[in-house]
Amino acid sequence: MHSTVHTPDGVTLGVEHFGDASAPLVLLAGGTTMLSWPDALCEALARGGRHVVRYDLRDSGASTTADPEAPAYTLRDLAADAAALARGLDDRPAHLAGIGVDGMVAQVAALDHPDAFSALTLAGTRPVAPGPVDDDLPDHDAATMKRLFAIPMPDWSDRAAVAEFAAAGAEVLGNDPAAARATAERVFDRTPGTEPAVQLANQMGMVFSKLDCKPRWRERLPELAIPALVVHGRHDMFFPVGNGEALAREIPGARLLVLEQAATAIPAAAADEVAAAMLAL
Incomplete structure (x- = not known):
């Protein structure tokens, strides 16, 4: 079920619900759209007795879109969005998950809003x-990034061209091109316009390169006092697996799950394995 939620500070967030709304909440923050989280994983978590809600970050999907080229908010504001959404959906603290750049949002949210x-x-x-x-x-792996940035930008008003661009990027990164193409088509259909900045925010999360992400938070990771799972693809060339290993070392008691056949995306074939690890927290 799709809907929107309004936070106390007036931000609209697009959300999608899976499972029983009375069950414990698992909140999946989009990276940057909710479709970064595979349907199969959401459904597996719901079968495991969770109320699963995935949502779009600001300037993507059905959430508030203002100016992706000059966002007037910070990483801390996105973290506050996650906390406000969690509190608005359930009186109980939520299991928060972040993927890719939104894993940064999730870390800061857990540090700044531990009660949520x-x-x-x-x-x-x-x-x-x-x-x-x-x-x-x-x-980032330099050779992979060179190949990735050599792919010509598409005509952002052309759905097929955008989908092929996503598939080509997925092939370079080691993800499934067919799955990336299908997701890009869904993202395109949910995007409120075809302006390049809006499509970049939806398809590639480029808004993150313009955010104020200070101050640092890495040194605060030992403060985390909740169960934590770090999931990383063995073949991730964008954020190589050493980054996940560092997170698992620095968050007290964290479990590291390395997906041996994965790159940057969570493959549908790994959905049950990832869901089982999340449900065990």
Whole structure:
């Protein structure tokens, strides 16, 4: 079921519900749209007795779209959105999950709003903001990034061209091109316009490169006192697996689940394995 939720500070967030609304809440923050979380994973979590809600970040999907080229909010505001949504959906603390760049939002949300969350899952992310990486963390694979950025930008008003662009990028990154094409088509159909900045925010999450992500939070990770799961693809060349390993080391008691056949996306074939690990928190 799709709907929208309004936060106390006037932000509209597009959400989709799976499972029994009275069950414990698992909140899946989009990276940047909700479709970064596979249907199969949402359905597996719901079968496991959870109320699953995936949502679009600001400037993507059905959420508030203002100016993706110059966002007037910060990483901390996105973290506050997650906490407000969790509190608005359930009186009990929620299991929060973030994927990719939104794993950064999830880390900050859990640190800044500890009363709102009971567990944390971080998938394919790293413990520092976009931009220069810490010396002890592996950066984006240079050869992969060169191939990725060599793909010509599509005509953002052409659904088929956008889908083929996504498929080509998925092939470079080691993801399933067919799955990426299908997801891109769904994202395109949910996007409120075909302006390049809006499509980039939806299809590629480029708004994150413009966000104020200070101050650092990596040094605060040992403060986390909730069960945590770190999921990472062995073949992730965007945020190589060393980033997930660092998160698992620095969050007390965190479990690391490395998906041996995955890259940046969670394959549908791994949905049951990831859901089981999340349900065990």
